[in-house]
Amino acid sequence: MASTAPSGMPSSKEKKYDRQLRLWGADGQNKLEASHIALFGASAAGCEILKNLILPGIGRFTIIDDKKVEESDLGVNFFLDDDSVGKSRAERTAALLGELNPDVEGDYIEDSFSNLVATKPELFQPGWTPFTHIIVVSPFNTDDVLKLSPEIPTFLVHSIGSTAMLRISASTRCVVDTHPDTLIDLRLLNPWEELSAMVAEKTKDLGIAEKDGGMSDHEHGHVPYVLLLLKFLEDWKAAHGGNPPSTYAEKNAFKDMIRNSMRMDVPGGSEENYEEAIAAVLKNIRAAEISSHTKAVLEDPRCINPTPECETFWIIAHAVREFMNRDDQGAGLLPLSGGFPDMKAESSTYVALQNIYRSRARRDATFVHENAKAVLRKLGRDPELITLDEVSLFTKHANFVRRINYRTIAAEYNFPPDDFHKKAVTSALQSYNAEWNPSLIYDYVALRAWQEYYSKIGQLPGEDDNYLDSDIREQMRITAVDYLSSIGYQSNIDHRLDQMLQEIIRAGGSELHVIASLIGGIVAQEIVKVITSQYVPVNNTVIFDGIKSRTSVFEF
Amino acid sequence: MTFAQGPRWKQLERVRNRKGAFTDDDYAPQDQAEFLDDCKILVIGAGGLGCEILKNLALSGFTNIHVIDMDTIDLSNLNRQFLFREADVGKPKAEVAARFVMKRVKGCTITPHYCAIQDKDTDFYMQFKLVICGLDSVEARRWINSTLVDMVDPNVMETLKPLVDGGTEGFKGQSRVILPTITSCYECSLDMLTPQTAVPICTLASIPRQPAHCIEWASILEWPRVFGDKKMDTDNPEHIQWLYEAALARAKEFNIMGVTYSMTQGVVKNIIPAIASTNAIIAASCCNEALKILTNMNPFLQNYMMYTGDEGVYTHTFEHQKKEGCPVCGTSAIDFEVSPDITLADFIDKLKEQPDIQIKKPTITTQRRKLYFQAPPELNELTRPNLDKKLSELADSGEEFAITDPGLPFNLRLNVIFTK
Ligand SMILES: [Zn+2]
Numbered sequence: 008m009a010s011t012a013p014s015g016m017p018s019s020k021e022k023k024y025d026r027q028l029r030l031w032g033a034d035g036q037n038k039l040e041a042s043h044i045a046l047f048g049a050s051a052a053g054c055e056i057l058k059n060l061i062l063p064g065i066g067r068f069t070i071i072d073d074k075k076v077e078e079s080d081l082g083v084n085f086f087l088d089d090d091s092v093g094k095s096r097a098e099r100t101a102a103l104l105g106e107l108n109p110d111v112e113g114d115y116i117e118d119s120f121s122n123l124v125a126t127k128p129e130l131f132q133p134g135w136t137p138f139t140h141i142i143v144v145s146p147f148n149t150d151d152v153l154k155l156s157p158e159i160p161t162f163l164v165h166s167i168g169s170t171a172m173l174r175i176s177a178s179t180r181c182v183v184d185t186h187p188d189t190l191i192d193l194r195l196l197n198p199w200e201e202l203s204a205m206v207a208e209k210t211k212d213l214g215i216a217e218k219d220g221g222m223s224d225h226e227h228g229h230v231p232y233v234l235l236l237l238k239f240l241e242d243w244k245a246a247h248g249g250n251p252p253s254t255y256a257e258k259n260a261f262k263d264m265i266r267n268s269m270r271m272d273v274p275g276g277s278e279e280n281y282e283e284a285i286a287a288v289l290k291n292i293r294a295a296e297i298s299s300h301t302k303a304v305l306e307d308p309r310c311i312n313p314t315p316e317c318e319t320f321w322i323i324a325h326a327v328r329e330f331m332n333r334d335d336q337g338a339g340l341l342p343l344s345g346g347f348p349d350m351k352a353e354s355s356t357y358v359a360l361q362n363i364y365r366s367r368a369r370r371d372a373t374f375v376h377e378n379a380k381a382v383l384r385k386l387g388r389d390p391e392l393i394t395l396d397e398v399s400l401f402t403k404h405a406n407f408v409r410r411i412n413y414r415t416i417a418a419e420y421n422f423p424p425d426d427f428h429k430k431a432v433t434s435a436l437q438s439y440n441a442e443w444n445p446s447l448i449y450d451y452v453a454l455r456a457w458q459e460y461y462s463k464i465g466q467l468p469g470e471d472d473n474y475l476d477s478d479i480r481e482q483m484r485i486t487a488v489d490y491l492s493s494i495g496y497q498s499n500i501d502h503r504l505d506q507m508l509q510e511i512i513r514a515g516g517s518e519l520h521v522i523a524s525l526i527g528g529i530v531a532q533e534i535v536k537v538i539t540s541q542y543v544p545v546n547n548t549v550i551f552d553g554i555k556s557r558t559s560v561f562e563f
Numbered sequence: 564m565t566f567a568q569g570p571r572w573k574q575l576e577r578v579r580n581r582k583g584a585f586t587d588d589d590y591a592p593q594d595q596a597e598f599l600d601d602c603k604i605l606v607i608g609a610g611g612l613g614c615e616i617l618k619n620l621a622l623s624g625f626t627n628i629h630v631i632d633m634d635t636i637d638l639s640n641l642n643r644q645f646l647f648r649e650a651d652v653g654k655p656k657a658e659v660a661a662r663f664v665m666k667r668v669k670g671c672t673i674t675p676h677y678c679a680i681q682d683k684d685t686d687f688y689m690q691f692k693l694v695i696c697g698l699d700s701v702e703a704r705r706w707i708n709s710t711l712v713d714m715v716d717p718n719v720m721e722t723l724k725p726l727v728d729g730g731t732e733g734f735k736g737q738s739r740v741i742l743p744t745i746t747s748c749y750e751c752s753l754d755m756l757t758p759q760t761a762v763p764i765c766t767l768a769s770i771p772r773q774p775a776h777c778i779e780w781a782s783i784l785e786w787p788r789v790f791g792d793k794k795m796d797t798d799n800p801e802h803i804q805w806l807y808e809a810a811l812a813r814a815k816e817f818n819i820m821g822v823t824y825s826m827t828q829g830v831v832k833n834i835i836p837a838i839a840s841t842n843a844i845i846a847a848s849c850c851n852e853a854l855k856i857l858t859n860m861n862p863f864l865q866n867y868m869m870y871t872g873d874e875g876v877y878t879h880t881f882e883h884q885k886k887e888g889c890p891v892c893g894t895s896a897i898d899f900e901v902s903p904d905i906t907l908a909d910f911i912d913k914l915k916e917q918p919d920i921q922i923k924k925p926t927i928t929t930q931r932r933k934l935y936f937q938a939p940p941e942l943n944e945l946t947r948p949n950l951d952k953k954l955s956e957l958a959d960s961g962e963e964f965a966i967t968d969p970g971l972p973f974n975l976r977l978n979v980i981f982t983k
Contacts, residue, residue, distance in 0.1 A: 016800065026642055026838065062839040063642055063838060085667060089669055169578075169861060506584035513581045513584075517578050521623060521848075524850075529844060533872075535838075549875075554862060556851070556864045558878040560877075
């Protein structure tokens with residue numbers, strides 16, 4: 008994407024994409040534009056997913072489908088028209104979807120997924136495949152999807168009547184820019200020299216009345232609350248053996264201590280900066296904690312021992328680990344994010360204080376950058392491979408980075424099932440309760456039975472009006488119960504399983520446009536997150552229940 | 564008009580014609596033919612959600628749809644409003660959207676209305692079986708909500724029009740079903756909106772700290788100072804450029820970093836990030852509920868779903884409760900406690916601070932007298948002295964105050980009770 012300077016008038020492309028650039032920026036957009044997405048199955052759900060990816064401007068797409076358009080397709084798929092009937096479904100949907108965005112290139116292959124997997128394996132081989140991301144929409148054979156490489160991000164999608172499901176499989180995703188709600192980190196219990204010096208300077212006359220040469224009401228009411236908190240923490244520690252307030256009761260006492268120093272004989276009866284300080288106590292007076300997600304990254308073997316081939320994420324993570332371990336760098340703390348909130352203050356004081364936080368964050372990032380360069384040298388890689396900008400993005404988000412290890416589809420379908428899968432399904436079944444924990448675990452079991460029925464018989468359950476629903480339901484129930492015993496689940500089976508079996512047989516493989524469109528939105532959101540490496544994608548299965556309008560997420 | 568008939572609708576018909584595990588025992592789809600054939604639906608908004616909603620309804624078998632929208636197409640719509648092309652920029656959204664869907668889905672009639680919802684009267688709204696809203700304006704939502712609540716005649720079932728409402732922001736969104744007077748209404752949940760805390764003027768005027776403060780200074784204080792009465796047009800790139808440069812200069816003066824053209828535009832136009840996928844999720848959810856409400860093919864949402872896609876996928880589905888004393892769907896005036904010693908002006912400030920009322924320029928009357936009028940000038944002049952009077956001089960405790968406001972689509976009735 009041709010991006011202009013961020014401060015100038017926007018280009019016409021920036022205008023067109025303005026509402027999304029505000030979310031994922033030029034970097035996310037560049038990644039979108041470099042992607043090539045393959046859709047296997049030009050169903051309504053498949054086309055809805057692609058619509059939501061073509062509009063924001065992926066690079067290319069290819070639709071693979073061997074069917075001819077039937078009239079019944081027109082009642083559910085918006086990207087087919089009357090002229091399409093009898094023609095290739097891949098060709099027609101590619102043409103009508105392609106109209107959505109002239110910046111996106113579209114292509115099609117008139118063939119089936121099964122046939123291509125069998126005859127053109129190079130299309131699915133990492134290093135050979137033209138596709139960066141693969142979407143497979145049901146119905147598909149289990150055996151066929153098991154042939155897909157776990158290295159290529161793959162999205163398996165079901166849209167059956169009122170039920171829909173997405174399963175993501177990919178190599179490990181490392182996300183830095185997770186867009187947490189806030190990046191603010193005030194480090195009140197670990198102030199550094201420059202910060203303490205400013206506290207001393209700006210609060211030295213705090214307790215003195217104006218008539219005695221102290222601050223005027225205006226000055227007193229504009230001391231930034233961060234400086235107030237740091238000042239009162241010093242006083243508190245002096246009176247409490249060097250310890251900060253830690254219990255709830257102590258924090259309340261600390262709040263009173265602040266409140267008692269507030270000037271009340273001012274317009275409004277209280278001072279806003281003091282109120283802000285009191286409000287910030289519970290949230291901000293606490294030891295710097297490392298999130299479980301960041302711990303998982305720092306303890307990952309790929310972080311501890313980065314390799315000459317590894318992603319730069321692991322090199323920086325290693326450099327952060329070193330930063331924390333070194334007494335002359337972080338001394339146990341993560342690099343500072345630099346995030347700083349707005350607060351009542353004079354402009355110049357505020358900017359000076361904000362700069363103390365920003366400089367500290369820059370200092371920390373520079374240490375990490377030096378560590379990273381040293382690692383690169385040791386590994387025989389170009390020490391300039393990682394820029395300070397890349398490091399700064401990481402250190403800014405240090406407490407919010409994510410590593411997502413996706414389980415393969417093969418692991419989910421392993422027979423006999425592995426321990427992880429057994430435990431995941433069993434614990435979900437055991438904690439299911441129709442009243443207070445109505446998760447969609449039985450929907451999963453029903454969909455698994457549906458998948459097995461189709462893979463074995465080659466027919467969609469409920470598709471043929473000549474078969475009685477009750478017979479099919481009996482057959483699928485046996486499949487479902489077999490599966491449950493294979494994972495070692497012998498306890499009672501909730502009525503929900505029969506209800507879900509009935510519901511998906513009722514659909515007979517039909518798509519409802521609204522459900523196809525809804526799962527199309529969910530899948531597109533997840534693909535955008537995976538492509539841009541921003542926000543946090545689902546790990547690894549999400550099911551939507553269109554009757555109660557709710558979702559469940561599982562890791563299978 | 565025929566709802567979903569023929570081989571084209573095989574997939575929808577298959578689901579609809581069979582009983583499900585959750586359908587009522589007496590579910591009889593064939594009995595609904597007449598109702599559905601005559602089923603007119605109103606879509607409010609032909610933007611990001613509206614385009615999706617029109618497509619979804621047309622492909623759910625509905626053949627008689629009306630759409631109302633007062634906007635024209637902008638280039639920045641094209642990343643999600645998929646019924647529009649670059650050649651359509653400047654044309655009315657409702658007309659282009661209606662034409663596109665009708666061309667694609669044969670047998671579906673969509674009637675566009677290129678106007679504001681307030682331009683239509685009760686007779687217009689009475690002709691529909693259901694209303695779906697895909698709006699980004701709180702004000703318009705409050706208006707249609709209160710209009711539909713007012714239309715309900717408890718003795719005539721047909722006057723109750725279910726309202727399905729959706730909204731999005733970035734990767735998040737919500738959809739809900741409102742049965743006017745029966746369930747919680749839009750007004751009942753107004754306090755769930757994050758309050759728009761305005762930056763104090765003194766911060767803008769003398770102690771800016773954030774880039775946004777500099778931008779607001781440029782648009783709120785500097786523009787009127789330099790241009791007087793000349794109206795600012797936030798769609799005019801020259802105006803934005805001027806604001807951007809003014810804000811940038813001010814930021815420089817105070818050593819504040821981060822003012823950009825894009826941020827300037829975002830702040831003055833109050834831009835909410837929007838993407839195709841989130842619109843698809845929320846619009847589909849709204850239409851899924853509409854389809855279930857009108858066909859009974861499955862039970863519908865009770866009554867609120869929030870979707871969050873920032874971190875994994877998370878939905879919160881719950882029943883929002885009717886608010887006791889809701890000014891729209893409640894039946895009686897709301898009790899409002901206040902000191903008798905405050906002035907009418909203080910009382911008005913207090914009202915403005917209420918997150919569940921949200922008024923800006925109220926006109927206040929009691930049964931006995933006119934307390935304060937914003938307009939016309941004669942009445943304003945006559946009632947202005949009341950602003951400095953104590954409430955106890957103007958009314959008795961428990962007296963009913965009627966409040967009207969340009970931001971309020973209904974008359975607010977308050978029982979003003981004096982505290983001791
Ligand atoms: Zn209400």
